[in-house]
Amino acid sequence: MKPENVAGILAAIVLVLMQGCTAPQPSPDLLAPTEAQVKIRSAQTRSFDIKDRQMAMRGVIAALQDLGFIIERANEPLGLVTAARFAEPNFYDVIGVTVTVRPETEARMMVRVNAIYNNKPIEDPKVYQNFFATLERALFINKN
Numbered sequence: 001m002k003p004e005n006v007a008g009i010l011a012a013i014v015l016v017l018m019q020g021c022t023a024p025q026p027s028p029d030l031l032a033p034t035e036a037q038v039k040i041r042s043a044q045t046r047s048f049d050i051k052d053r054q055m056a057m058r059g060v061i062a063a064l065q066d067l068g069f070i071i072e073r074a075n076e077p078l079g080l081v082t083a084a085r086f087a088e089p090n091f092y093d094v095i096g097v098t099v100t101v102r103p104e105t106e107a108r109m110m111v112r113v114n115a116i117y118n119n120k121p122i123e124d125p126k127v128y129q130n131f132f133a134t135l136e137r138a139l140f141i142n143k144n
Contacts, residue, residue, distance in 0.1 A: 036123075043125035045112045046132050047104050048139060053079055056101045056109040059139040066134055069097065093118050097131075111135065 050056050053076070060081050061071055069083035079101040087093035097115045104110040113131050115122040 040121075040123050040125075041112075043128045044114055045110060046135075047108050047110050048136075049107060050109050050139060051107050053101055053103065053109060055142060056111065056139070057081065059135055059142050060099050060101060060111065062138040062142065063131065063135040064097065064099070066138065067131070069095075087117065095122075 048056065050059075057074065057076055057079065061074060064071060064081065064083045067085070069085045072082045072084060074081045081099045081101075082097070083099075084094055084096045087095050095115060095117050097113055099111060099113045101109055101111050111132075113128060115127060115131075
């Protein structure tokens with residue numbers, strides 16, 4: 001075999017190997033909103049007639065504690081609370097939540113809760129309805 005043929009074959013092999021080393025490119029639709037995302041977001045979000053964000057944050061913390069969560073972080077200036085708990089009946093599964101509280105209007109606060117179960121998003125609206133029912137009770141108790 002001639003040396004120029006060997007060099008050509010080696011160059012082709014190197015190009016093929018280099019092509020195989022490139023990282024796969026993510027889909028351009030990766031961060032595009034979907035109808036399912038809009039639907040779950042509406043289940044995760046509620047507005048409350050409360051002016052004071054600090055009071056709303058206290059209500060969120062109380063509701064999470066009532067539901068058996070351990071508060072990991074609470075940042076009032078950002079309106080952010082993160083918490084976790086072990087899930088029944090096994091107690092080796094973990095449920096994590098992130099709650100954000102932000103002003104919607106001068107007299108209303110918007111609360112959004114995002115829950116995960118073993119690092120998978122919870123999309124069942126009933127889970128969020130249960131949280132908001134508990135939050136409403138906590139806010140009512142805090143007002144009185």
